[in-house]
Amino acid sequence: QSVLTQPPSMSGAPGQRVTISCTGSSSNIGTGYDVHWYQHLPGTAPKLLISGNSNRPSGVPDRFSGSKSGTSASLAISGLQAEDEADYYCQSYDSSLSGLVFGGGTKLTVL
Amino acid sequence: EVQLVESGGGLVKPGGSLRLSCAASGFTFSSHTLTWVRQAPGKGLEWVSSISGNSNYIHYSDSVKGRFTISRDNAKKSLYLEMNSLRAADAAVYYCARLVGSYSNYFDYWGLGTLVTVSS
Numbered sequence: 001q002s003v004l005t006q007p008p009s010m011s012g013a014p015g016q017r018v019t020i021s022c023t024g025s026s027s028n029i030g031t032g033y034d035v036h037w038y039q040h041l042p043g044t045a046p047k048l049l050i051s052g053n054s055n056r057p058s059g060v061p062d063r064f065s066g067s068k069s070g071t072s073a074s075l076a077i078s079g080l081q082a083e084d085e086a087d088y089y090c091q092s093y094d095s096s097l098s099g100l101v102f103g104g105g106t107k108l109t110v111l
Numbered sequence: 112e113v114q115l116v117e118s119g120g121g122l123v124k125p126g127g128s129l130r131l132s133c134a135a136s137g138f139t140f141s142s143h144t145l146t147w148v149r150q151a152p153g154k155g156l157e158w159v160s161s162i163s164g165n166s167n168y169i170h171y172s173d174s175v176k177g178r179f180t181i182s183r184d185n186a187k188k189s190l191y192l193e194m195n196s197l198r199a200a201d202a203a204v205y206y207c208a209r210l211v212g213s214y215s216n217y218f219d220y221w222g223l224g225t226l227v228t229v230s231s
Contacts, residue, residue, distance in 0.1 A: 002155060033214070033215045034212075034214070034215030034217070036215075036217035036218075038156075038218070040156075043223075044223065045115075045206070045220075045221040045222055045223050045224070046156065046206070046208075046218070046221045047221070048217065048218065048219050048220075051212070051217050051219070052212075052215065052217075057219070089155060089156050091156075091217060091218070092215065093215055093216065097173070098170070099158060099170065099172055099173075100146075100158040100161070100216065101158065102155055102156045102157065102158065103155070104155045105155040105156070
């Protein structure tokens with residue numbers, strides 16, 4: 001059971017917008033720790049997608065955006081493309097565990 | 112270009128030991144905290160351990176504390192993970208990743224990983 005909760009799977013048609021949620025608690029996201037997002041394709045290195053809740057590193061398309069409110073965060077992907085089919089993970093810090101924590105991951109399928 | 116290349120994975124029996132390595136290039140190695148993150152088959156990502164640039168700060172997840180030891184050699188630009196008393200639950204792809212940030216840390220670069228299989 002992951003400390004941060006994500007839907008196991010989501011899907012969308014090309015061109016659509018999907019939003020992946022990440023729900024935490026008062027010991028992590030709710031305390032004020034930032035949420036970061038990663039994209040992971042099997043057999044490749046995970047890639048940083050969003051840092052500090054909403055910041056896109058250089059090279060990440062502006063179709064990807066992040067937000068945070070209360071004890072939750074979201075990753076939105078607009079104009080869905082076939083190449084977006086991947087696993088997506090949120091990550092933060094948990095003060096009760098004194099460690100870095102991930103969500104369980106969301107497998108995104110582009111129909 | 113930042114590169115992290117893991118090695119040392121393989122098949123080991125339960126109770127056995129293994130040492131993973133991560134060779135880094137493309138950045139000032141001694142200035143960055145490095146970490147190990149793993150992914151068990153069919154599971155999500157799990158942070159394992161972190162070590163600061165000068166090795167003064169070391170942290171482990173509860174699942175590996177007392178069995179794994181993280182270390183680094185700044186002269187060789189290498190990160191290590193000594194894994195002892197291995198269990199079936201430790202079987203995973205182990206990634207080396209660079210940790211950045213101040214208040215809320217995150218992983219900005221990752222390696223491709225090395226596979227550890229624990230089986231008799």
